[in-house]
Amino acid sequence: MSRSRRRLTALALTTAVLGSLLTSQAAATRPAPRITRAGLDPALVAGRGAEVPFVEQEAENAYFTGEKIGPGREAYTLPAEASGRTAVRLQAKQYVEFTLTKPANALTLRYSIPDAPGGGGITAPLEVSVNGKSKRTMTLTSQYAWLYGMYPFSNDPNVDPIPGWWKPEPDPVAKPFRPNHFYDEQRVLLDRTYRAGDHVRFAVPRNSSAAWYVLDVADFELVKAPLRQPARSLDVRLFGADPSGRHDAAPAIERTIAAAKRIGWSVFIPAGTYQVNRHIVVDKVTIRGAGNWWTIIKGKVLPLAQPAPDKSVHSAPGFYGKYADAGGSTQVHLADFALESDVRERIDTDQVNGIGGAIGGGSTIENLYLHHTKVGIWLDGPMDGLLIRNNVITDAIADGMNLHLGVSNVRATDNFVRNSGDDGLAMWSESNPSGLVNHNNVYDHNTVQTPVLANNIAIYGGRDNAVTDNLVADPIREGSTLHAGSRFNATPFEGTLTFARNTTVRGGPRDLNWDIGLGAIWLYALQSTMAGTIEITDSSFLDSTYNAMMFVVDWPVKDDYGITNVAVRNIKVDGTGTNVVNARVGGWATFENVDARNVGAPFVNNCGTFHFEGPPEFDVRLLAGNDGGWTGATWCEDRPAVVPPPPPSPWS
Incomplete structure (x- = not known):
């Protein structure tokens, strides 16, 4: 072998060794x-x-x-x-x-x-x-x-x-x-x-x-190929809808809806981008896309020449049922498309939501992607009977979803909500002259993450509603992961409100206005006593910033309203910055089979209504099965020091 070949061979070997070392270091x-x-x-x-x-x-x-x-x-x-x-x-x-x-x-x-x-x-x-x-x-x-x-x-x-x-x-x-x-x-x-x-x-x-x-x-x-046009359906392109997004498709979609209803067929919106800048009113019709990655309804928020009857001053893309005072809508089925709106500021009088109006009577809303709306889905009752499932709602400037005013028998399941500007999922049973009450609604198996304001899931009044099997994480301010409150002119809590089999993650943030820590679940009596049965069962509270559970009344009404008839059982608390229970209200709750670890302060912080005379006004009734850290519930500290817990781990 020549000297030059030996040098080239040595250089190649050196390069190979260095390359192998660098690759190993990068892999390491x-x-x-x-x-x-x-x-x-x-x-x-x-x-x-x-x-x-x-x-x-x-x-x-x-x-x-x-x-x-x-x-x-x-x-x-x-x-x-x-x-x-x-x-x-x-x-x-x-x-x-x-x-x-x-x-x-x-x-x-x-x-x-x-x-x-x-x-x-x-x-x-x-x-x-x-x-x-x-x-x-x-x-x-x-x-x-x-x-x-x-x-x-x-x-x-x-x-x-x-x-x-x-x-x-x-x-x-x-x-x-x-x-x-x-x-x-x-x-x-x-x-x-x-x-x-x-x-x-x-x-x-x-x-x-x-x-x-x-x-x-x-x-x-892994996104599947676009869905094919269903049998017995009308393609919106046949009625002039432009799939390139250059021309307004709303009139063509409305013509397709009218024709489909006349012959009893459904409406199909194939893959493409369709420009829509206002509400499309739906009633007794099925509208399906090719999948929410393929069929995109996209539009702008535009100023109205004069305020609409619903007080809106802007229009925006959305599918709305008829309002309840116009009879509402039934047998509406919306599926398999995305709605990309353009909402950049919060104007509460504007109806610029993705789905709105009153939609019930056996309707379904499923497999939608709702983005940049004011609220993803806001429904105003009275209305009854709706299934909302498998939807993704992100970057809303207000709520992700809200069931408002006499809404009943609605199930919202397997929905994913992230980065809402207000409550992720809410039920708001607002008081009204007709005495309508939200009742028999269920939020189950939903994931709600990072609401910027307010709560992941919030229930305001109503009768016999349930929040079960949800994963809720990372609330930012003025709210927490799970909440029930007599607020916003809500009807009283009646029957049984069920919180079961939920997992909260990094809940219980500091409330800026009160300058106190909330609970991962917090009950708030602001406008009336909360006397209906509230069951909090079979759930896990992981890595709560302050408290796992909080019961509170506002100071001006602390001697007027209380919280009673709460049953807490079969709970695991893994990590709190302060307490397991913080009570700042009169009333009572029972606690059974509550296991807690990595707790930063005494398990129960019971300040009641701050009279400090005799037993606290909130009765912490300890039943069987609570672990050894629970004591007599007489300790009170307004703002205990926070001890950040270690990360959650499997419970042996």
Whole structure:
């Protein structure tokens, strides 16, 4: 062998050895892919929440070159609003790379980028590649994020506090004042199906209009081919609907509905993007798309020449049943399409929801993707009999779903709600002259994450309603994971309100206005005594920021209203920053088979109605089976020190 060949051989061997070492080091530092649910090992939340077609991966568990932010739970911060209270911050040329755990051809990315200096948002590119190839550029936006100030909030970062409203912040307040609603999400169909083990990278370009990016979570999905047109259905394209999105498709869809009703057929909206900028009224009709990744109803929020009878000052895309005073709608079936709206500010008089009106009488709403609406689904009764299932509602600027005013026999199941600007799922039995009451409704097997304001699931009055088998996580402020309250002019609680087999994760945040910690489940008597039976059973409260359970009355009415007839049993509490039970009200509750560990303060904090004379006004009745940390329930501390618990773990 010649000397030159020996040198080349030695060089090749050295290069191979170095390459092998570098590959080994990269493999050693690259974390194994982790599927999570609500930021936790799925085994810890098994059997709870929605069955979804995607797998969740948190950015902080992936391979990244940026900076991990969090964990943090204080409102108005990026970590607090992130799934799992942790995310990854990137700057130019930095990236997050996920490893697929299952075949996927689509993804949803939850992210945040800065607002424009004067509000209103910016856009910025983000490069996406798979295995270093198949590169494409996403255009991220903050135009649907970044609200400021007090309710109902503003897009202006220089907004002042509302004069006369109580606030804990000293004057002059720092600007921007109470920034919130930082995150948005975007769905992407990839060019083909990729295998488990393939690497999906999100990289910040060298030159970007955004000073930083925060990536929170990615959901990876294997999307099926578009659904075929059903038999005995009319295609909206035959009536002039434009699938390119360039022309208004609403009149053509309405013509198709009218024709289909005349002959007793259904309506089919094939794959495409259809421009709709107003409500389409539905009654006794079935409307199906080709799948919510393929059929997109997309439109803008437009000003009305004059206010509508329902007090709206804008129009927006939506499917609405007839209002109850017009007879309501029955036998409506909506399925398999997406609705992409354009709501960027909260105007409570506007009917700019995805699904609205009164829809009952054996109707179904299923397999929809509702995005950038004011409320995903807001139904005004009286109405009876509806199934709402397998829907995804994200980035709503107000509630994810609300059943309002005399709604009965509605079941909402297997729905996924993330980043609502108010309650994720609510039942609001508002008082009315006709005496209508929300009753016999069920929220079961839903997943609700990161409501920016208020609660994951909230029940306001009503009779014999149930909240079961749900997974609820990461409430930010002025609410918690599970809530029942005599508030907002609600009817009294009657019959039995059931909270059963739910799992709360990182609930019980600090209430900014009261400056106290809430409970992962909290009951609130504000406008009347809560005397109906409330059962809280067979549930798990994991990693509560303050309390697992809270019973409270507002100070001005502390001697007028109470909470009674509450039964708590078969509960596991794994981690509280303070107490298991915090009672700041008169009344009573029973506790049976409550096991708790990693509790930061004495199990029961019983301040009753703050008279401090004799036994506390709230009677903590300890029955059999509670673990050894429970004592006589006479300790009271207004604001106990928080001891952050360790992460939840399997219960042996």
